Amino acid sequence: MNIERINDNTIKLFLTNHDIESRGYDSNTVWLNPTKSDQLFMEVLQEADERDYLEAEGLMWAYVRSLDGGVEIVVTRSDAMKEIEKMFSTMFEDSNDLDDMMNSLVDGTEEAPFDFEDNVESTDAFYDAALTYTCKDIDDIVPLAHRLIAENIKASLYTLDNDYYVVIEVDELVPNEIANIDAKVSEYISKSTVTTHYLEEYGKVIMKDNCFDTIVAYFA
Numbered sequence: 661m662n663i664e665r666i667n668d669n670t671i672k673l674f675l676t677n678h679d680i681e682s683r684g685y686d687s688n689t690v691w692l693n694p695t696k697s698d699q700l701f702m703e704v705l706q707e708a709d710e711r712d713y714l715e716a717e718g719l720m721w722a723y724v725r726s727l728d729g730g731v732e733i734v735v736t737r738s739d740a741m742k743e744i745e746k747m748f749s750t751m752f753e754d755s756n757d758l759d760d761m762m763n764s765l766v767d768g769t770e771e772a773p774f775d776f777e778d779n780v781e782s783t784d785a786f787y788d789a790a791l792t793y794t795c796k797d798i799d800d801i802v803p804l805a806h807r808l809i810a811e812n813i814k815a816s817l818y819t820l821d822n823d824y825y826v827v828i829e830v831d832e833l834v835p836n837e838i839a840n841i842d843a844k845v846s847e848y849i850s851k852s853t854v855t856t857h858y859l860e861e862y863g864k865v866i867m868k869d870n871c872f873d874t875i876v877a878y879f880a
Contacts, residue, residue, distance in 0.1 A: 661704060663713050670736035671714045673704055676729050691724075691731075694820065694854040701853045705735065722853060791828045791838070792859070793845055794852040798824055798875075804848040805875040813841065817871040820854070820863035826871065827856050 661679050664672040677687035683703060690696050701722070708714050714735065723734040795801060801817070801824065808815075814829040826849060830838045842851075859865075867874045 661707065663708055663711065665713050666734075666736075669714075670734065671708055673708065673733040673735065674727070675704065675731055675733070679730065687730075694823075694852070694858065698853050701733070704733070708735075790856050791830055791842055791845070792852045792854055792856065793826045793828075793849040794854070795824050795826075795849040796822075799879075800824075800849055801826060801871075802875055802879045804845060805872040805879070807844065807848075808841075809872045809876050811841075813872060814869050815871045816865060816869055817867040817875075818859045818863040818865050820859060824866075825852060825854060825859055825863065827859065829869075 662674040664674075666672055680687040680690060680700065683700065685696055685700055690700055705714075705720075714737075721736050725732050798817075804826075816827045818825040818827065826845070828841060828845065830841070833841070
């Protein structure tokens, strides 16, 4: 695995298909399996931490795109949106493309406004303006819902492969608010790298946008 430090808060990882398979994963299907993709992402992030490229703690943003023979993952700490804009400015020669990308982040658009090679099917470029968490039992979410209901957070509940996923929209929040919410939610359920796009396509939505209010109403 090749690791490149872009700045103090951002690194770029490149994994060849051989790298992925040498870790015991199928390079053709790993990105279609939320559990295995979570495991792989945490493994490479931990390796980057051990090699002193980026401390693997706190709230992170991840951007993934398919390349010939592998995948590229850009990981950045989310304590400043300006850092993300600076990062993407190096990836686009056309300023209009950059403007489209940044607008999509602000609007909460989940898919990047550009395409990659048609023959690459294992993963798509994406950016999620949302935080995703997972748990095995809905009872784990009940105390969290009671704690956060007063904050009027836009959150949805999905189910996929017998797991529950809470998706919290953060596109209208500033970094400090995002970090505060992440810290509270992480006390109850685990962070997940499964994207909203994947959950909408392969999962089942149980409660849309107001799951905390609904849970409190039914699980008083």
